[in-house]
Amino acid sequence: MGRREENKARKRAALLQTGLAMFLDQGVASASVEQIAAGAGMARGTFYLYFDGKDALFEAVIGQFFDPLMAMFDDVEAQLDAAKTPEACLQVYQIMAARIVMLGMTWRDVVLLVFQEMRGQSVPGLRTRERALIERITSLTQLAMDRGLVRKGDARLASLVILGAIERLYYEVLVGDLTLKEPGELATEATVVLSRILGLDLEMPRIPVG
Amino acid sequence: MGRREENKARKRAALLQTGLAMFLDQGVASASVEQIAAGAGMARGTFYLYFDGKDALFEAVIGQFFDPLMAMFDDVEAQLDAAKTPEACLQVYQIMAARIVMLGMTWRDVVLLVFQEMRGQSVPGLRTRERALIERITSLTQLAMDRGLVRKGDARLASLVILGAIERLYYEVLVGDLTLKEPGELATEATVVLSRILGLDLEMPRIPVG
Amino acid sequence: MGRREENKARKRAALLQTGLAMFLDQGVASASVEQIAAGAGMARGTFYLYFDGKDALFEAVIGQFFDPLMAMFDDVEAQLDAAKTPEACLQVYQIMAARIVMLGMTWRDVVLLVFQEMRGQSVPGLRTRERALIERITSLTQLAMDRGLVRKGDARLASLVILGAIERLYYEVLVGDLTLKEPGELATEATVVLSRILGLDLEMPRIPVG
Amino acid sequence: MGRREENKARKRAALLQTGLAMFLDQGVASASVEQIAAGAGMARGTFYLYFDGKDALFEAVIGQFFDPLMAMFDDVEAQLDAAKTPEACLQVYQIMAARIVMLGMTWRDVVLLVFQEMRGQSVPGLRTRERALIERITSLTQLAMDRGLVRKGDARLASLVILGAIERLYYEVLVGDLTLKEPGELATEATVVLSRILGLDLEMPRIPVG
DNA sequence: CATGAATGAGGTTTCATTCAT
């Protein structure tokens, strides 16, 4: 990468970082392009050389987390299709859990930002992404039910319950109001909730995270 | 109530109602005082005779739900203190659940608004209220654990899991993406989650709601 | 008119006047709302209580001249329809000329502004108005030709020639590069052009203007 | 011309052409250097290697028409001074008309651009050029009057009338609202106007144009 | 020669809030 590209990439990264910080701090609605640009060490106009506007920056910021997440789901879907036995299926499931937790840890603040803005009106696109997420989780649950891996029931309801529970736990952790003993404990807790709700009584070996 | 007070109360109510609608529709940040006042059939300036500003209106709007909710918790706390047997304890618990669901149904849109703005930065007071709510739920769970009503464990974690699960279910219902067969089914589902998470195996008679 | 309405009317008038001056001075494109508002003795925001934006102000400004002008043409059309003899027809024609000149004198600067912006791209609506004007003039000329009042020929061409000639004369007068002996001389010159182009050899009594 | 100069000239020409197109399309004020440079296949910065700025480009664009026009007038002036008989004078006059029409046809879009911007405030230099043009035409008319070629009168007024008439005709043709049967008809019409206004009754042979 | 990143002034518009009527 030449000197120019390098510099450009650095500035773009600075904007993503400062934008994230400002969005988190004051909400997307009241964070201003001016502030963000200044925080990233550049003039207002320069901002527009890198992003089309505040919304585009926001999209890029959360894309850092959402894009790999969705890519991962594509991956999982393919693996599940290929899985022949319940054990293979379960393994896919577990690895997925571990990958989600790792992504969530890597993009801690982005996830927090997503929590912050998810139900607001500032960024309507988020609800769409959320819905897509729910659909994918539900279809995975349905698959697990169909293959007899878990207690049968309403896959949608169960998925929502699990999602809500983990969401809330994660949120409290991120906000600092819930302190777990070690980074991987969240995955463990998630697994517990999962097994309780889905009536999973298989022995589930713990997956090391981080 | 005299003619004057009556009129005043009517206008205040109109503002609360219009404010709620606008806040829901566009978010607190972008709803304008102008719109709200006009929607309530009065001029911009008049608005300020009833509320100190947009934030004050928002506080009043969500207070309609939160104040009775908190009052109810005061009530529950007192009753729990007075309960001598596990059965009495359970009964308090169940009545509480029913009252919460009824409150939530009565103030449907307010609750939706709270969901919308809860994690945003627009109204910082909300996080405080949320925290208070969590503390109360946790202490109730702790009490139930102490009295041997439910499986022992981390009361905080369990409470968060339950709260998160119910929250998410309720949210999907409110948003229209989850349709339940009858109004009371949410309470039933909540009970199921509760029993699964807390290992409650007592027979729980269904409580009629609404 | 109450004190309030009076004040409001005064401010609106001030904006029209200042707007006209600024538009003339720097062109519509580079005149700023800020300047105009300041020039009219009010804050930027106040401007928007009176007009929807710069374009709306411009429309209002030129409407002061164009609206009466078009109304006058409606009038003339009606009168021409009612005219039974060539002499009556001619009289209508002459009175029209006098009224146009008077309007032009009354709204001197507005007309100058119209000249300024007419062929530019800033205000596309102007070309439409201009076209309407041309059509009306053409149909009047056609009528005069049909009734044998003037030498027959291409009414459109003749009208354009006359319009262009008078336009240019008027423009030079307004800009200050052409000084006529007395206010009414423009009307006289216009009449001369008219008679030359249209081959009018009737005796045309001079119409006093102003 | 060396390879370098050739390339340079080609780029300059590209800028002139693209600039003309953009200026016509959106007006000088809102055409951006960015667009023009991009349209001419080069970067923003490169533009400034060829022109001092947007205004300089505009000057150069209209200079393409105005410079030959003025040079032609120098020419005409010299020829008129040398003309000894009225017939020679008239011939000069006619050739001039033909040359003007040809220039106008060659630089069609430039002339249209001049019409567009002439009375605006964007480019103050235009009014100066226009004034110079008027002075020259006037002095030619004066000369023709002095030599008894045309009916005597106010040379300035007559010149303006003729200029205005032709201007308007040409404008309507360029804008597409007036369609003439053949390219040269505009010259014929101009001649008619001229003869009517100046009382020219000499036989004027038609000059082939284009 | 050519580039395009950077700047920052400048423009339009919205809105919470105050205050004279």
Next chain:
DNA sequence: AATGAATGAAACCTCATTCAT
């Protein structure tokens, strides 16, 4: 009690021009 005119801060975005590479 009610009004709505007035304010001015603040936000977004564009663009001519400069300058290091």
